[in-house]
Amino acid sequence: MRFKTHTTEQDMLWPQTHRKNSLGGNSKTIMIATLGPANYNYEESLTTLRYANRAKNIKNQPRINEDPKDALLRKFQEEIARLKDRLENKGKGGRKSRRHKNRDGTEVGDDASDQDDEELFLKEQQDKLNEEKRTIMHKKNINETEREALLRQLEEQKKAIEHEQDDRRKMQHKILEMESKLITGGKDIITHTSEQEQTLRQKRRQIAEVERRNREVQQQLQQREEERQTMNETYTSIKEEIEDKRAKRDKLSKSLKKLDTKKQDIIEKHRSAREELEAEQREIQKQSKLFQLIIENFIPVDERERLLKRIQFDEQHNCWALKELSKQADQMASRPLSANGDRRSASLYAQGTTIPEIARFKDENVILLQLDFPSRTTRDYEGPMVSPMIQAAIENAMKDEEHIELDANTIMSKKGTKKKKSNPNNGGYGDIQIGRGMNSARR
Template identity: 30%
Template sequence: MDSAGEGHIRVGKLNMVDLAGSERQSKTGATGDRLKEATKINLSLSALGNVISALVDGKSSHIPYRDSKLTRLLQDSLGGNTKTVMVANLGPADYNYDETLSTLRYAYRAKSIKNKPKINEDPKDAMIREYQEEIMRLKAELGSDFGGGGGGPGGAVGGPYGGQAGPRVPMAPRVEKQIEYVEKIVERTVEREVIISQGPRPEEVAEMQAKMRQQNEETRLKAEARRMEVAAQRDMAESEKRRILAEVDLQEGQAMQEQQRKAELEANLHKMEEQMMAGKQVMEKAIEQEAELKRQQRRLKKQDEKEEVLKVQEEKQRQENMLLEDQCASQEEQVAKLTAKLQKLWDKYQKTQQEMVDVQQFNQSEREDMLSMIRDLRQTLKLKALIMEAFVPMKEIQNTQERAAWDPEEDEWRVQPIRIDKDNRLGRPGSVLGLPRPTSEFARLNRQMGDPNPRYMYDSIVMTDLDLPERTTEDYEVHPELGDRIERAIMTALSQ
C-alpha cells in the first residue's frame, strides 16, 4: 500500500532456457529425424541471433520476435524490464575451433544488450500520483509560508507607544481559514478509473476573490488609520514617527506580497485541479491522438507509395533526360557512345552465344548418355526376358511376380521369401527300417533262441552293396533347328 492507500503488485519472472548448440551435419553425420531436429535447432538459434543483433544495434526500429516460437516465448526476457544472462559452454578441443568462436561472438552480443527498465504503471495512476504530489507540495509551501504568522489581533500593532511591532501583519486567522479551504479542495476524492475531480465551483472562486479583496481593503484601511494616528501625535518625536511609519509601510508591503503569493498558490492549485478535472478529456485526447497517429501512418504509407511512384517517374524522366542529352550532344560524342554501347552489346551477344553453344553441347552429351543407358537397359531386359522364356517355367515366373513388391523407401523391387505351410511339409524319410544297425543272420537266430548277447563274428557281418538313388534328371538334347533359332535370337538381342 502506498501513501494514497492504493495497492501495488510487484511481479517477478524468471525464464531459464537450455539452448542446444548448433550442429553441422558434416561433423555429426546425423540422418533422419535427428537431422530434421538439428535443422530446426539451427533455424531457432539463427532467429534468436537476429533478435539479439537488433537489440544490440539500436538502429533497428523492428525487433523480429515473431520469427520463431523460441523468440516469441523469450520476448519478455530480451530487452525491456529484464536482465539477460547467457552462460556459454566451451571446450578446449581445436577440432571445434570455429564453433567455439561462434559461441563466444553469440554470448558477447547477448552481453551487449542494454535494458531500459520502467515501472509498468497505469498512465491514469501515474497522472494522479503526479498531481497529488504537486498538490502536497503546494500545501506544504502554504503551511510553511502562513503557518508561523503573528500572534493575536493586537499582538503586532499596539498603542502609540506600544513597543516594537511583529514581523507580520496580524492576519493569522484569515490565513488559517484560507489554508483550511485549500485543504478541503486538495482532499477531495479522486476516482481511480476515471480521473474526474469536482474542484471549486465558480461561485466559490468568486467568493474567495471577494474575500481576498476585502482583506486587502481592510489591511489598507488599517494602515491608513495607523498613519493618521501617528500623524495626530504632535508631541511624538520625529524619529519615532518615521520609525513607526516605516514599520507600517514594511508591514503593508509584506502583507501585499503574502496576499500576492497566496493568490499565485491558489491559482496553481486551481490549475492543478482543472488538470485533474480534465483527466477524462486527456484520455479522450489520447484516444484521438492514437486515431490521429493511425491516420498519419496511413497518410505516410500513401505518401511512401506516392514517393515510390515519383521515384519511378524520376527514373523514367532521368532516362529521358539522358536520351535528350545524348541527342543534344555532338555527333562525334553520339558516335562514340553508340560505338561503346554496340561493343558492349556485341560482347554480351558473343558471350551469350558461347553460353548457348556450351549448354547445347552439355544437353547433347547428356542426351547421348541417357540414350546409351536406355539401349543398354533394353538389351539387358530383352536378354533376361529371352532367358526366362527359354529356361524358366511360366509357373515359376508367375510365382516370382506374385511375390515381388515395390519398396518406395529404397526405390527398388523386393521378392518376398517362399513360405511353406507346416501341415503340407514333406516328412523326412527314415534312414534304417527295422533294427537300428545291420545285423547278421547268425545274430538274429541266436537272439530268437534267447541269447541276450549274441556273438558277432567277423564272418557274420552282412555285406551289402551301395544303395544308389534313383535318377530324376535327363540329359539336355537340343534340336539342331531349335539351337540355331535360339542362337539367332540371342545375337539379335545383343546387337540391339
C-alpha cells in the first residue's frame, strides 16, 4: 500500500476489522458512495459501486445487549424447547398437547402427561397390528399371495412404528442430556455452556456441509438436464436457432460476469487478509528484535541461562511463565564470593582489564571502532646483487677489449682491511689487473 497514491476505503484496515460488528445489530449504519465524473476515475467508481452494493446486501441478525452467560443459557433453553415441540408434534397426527402458563406468561407443556399419552398411543398401534396379523393368519377365504402381501404391509407398519419409537427415545435422551448439562448456577456454568456451544457449531457445520453437497448435486443435475435438452433440441428455421443461440450466449455471459465478480471479491479478500497477516508479522518481528536486543545488552549471561531453564508454557492461560523456585529445607546457600567469577578480591582496575574493551562501555552507549588503515602504496628497498663499483669496472672493460683477465682474489682477501690507495694508472679501481694481448690471456 505504500507505493499507491490513493488508498480506497474498502482496502483500509479499519473497515475490514470493524464493519462486521458495525452493520446491523444494535446500530444503524449509513454509507455514502461518492463517484467522480472524470474518465480516469472509471475503475475507482466501479469498485466503489461494487463495494456499496455488497455492503447494502449485508443483513445481520439483531443482537440483544446482555451478558454472554445469559445469552448462552437462553440459547440452550430455546434449543430444548424446539426439541420438545418437535417431539410433541412427531407422529401425533395433529393431536393437541395440553399446555399451561407459568407466572411469567410463558406456555409450558405437560411433558409427563404428553409422554405417557404418546407411549399409550404407540402401544395401542402395536396391539392393533398384532391383532390384524392374527386375523389375517386365521382367515381362510384369501389365498397365499394376498395373505403374504397383507403380512408384508403389517410388517412395514410395525417397523415404521418401531423406528418412530427409537427416534423418540433418542430425542428424549438428547433433551434429558441437555437439561442435565444446563446448569443455572455454580462454577462450571461457563464450561458446560462452551461445550454445548461447540457441539452446536459442529452440528451447524455438518448441516452446512450437507447443504453444500446438495447444492453441488443440484447443479450437476441441472447441467445434465441442460445438456440433454441441448441434444434433443430441434429448430424449424435458422432464425429460431440463431435467436436461441444468442439467448444462451447472453445467459453464459451473465454467468461469466458473475463468476469474474466473485473471483475478484475473493482475490480482494485474500489480499486484504494477507496484508493484515503481514502487518501483524512485521509487528511481532519488531517486538521480538526489541526484546532480543534488551536481553543481549542488559541481562547477564548467567541470569539469562537461569531464566531459560525456568521458563515454561502455560497452556491454561496460553502464555509463557516462570516456574517457582524449589524450596528445599536442606538446600544451603553458596558462600558469597568477593568478586564475581573470582575467588579473591580484586581492584576496579584489575576488574576493568579483564573485561574486553568492546563490552566495557556498553552501559555508556559508546561504540568502539577499529582504525581503518589505507592500502600500502610503497615497497621495501632491494639492493643490487653486485657492488656498483665492480659493475661499472666490468662494463668499462668490456667495451673495447676482446680478452680480459680479472684478478679479484686480492679484493676478496683484503675484505675488511683498510682500503688501499688506488693506482691512477689502472683507472682508479684498486688492484684490478688488466692484461692486453693474446699472451696475457689465460684460460
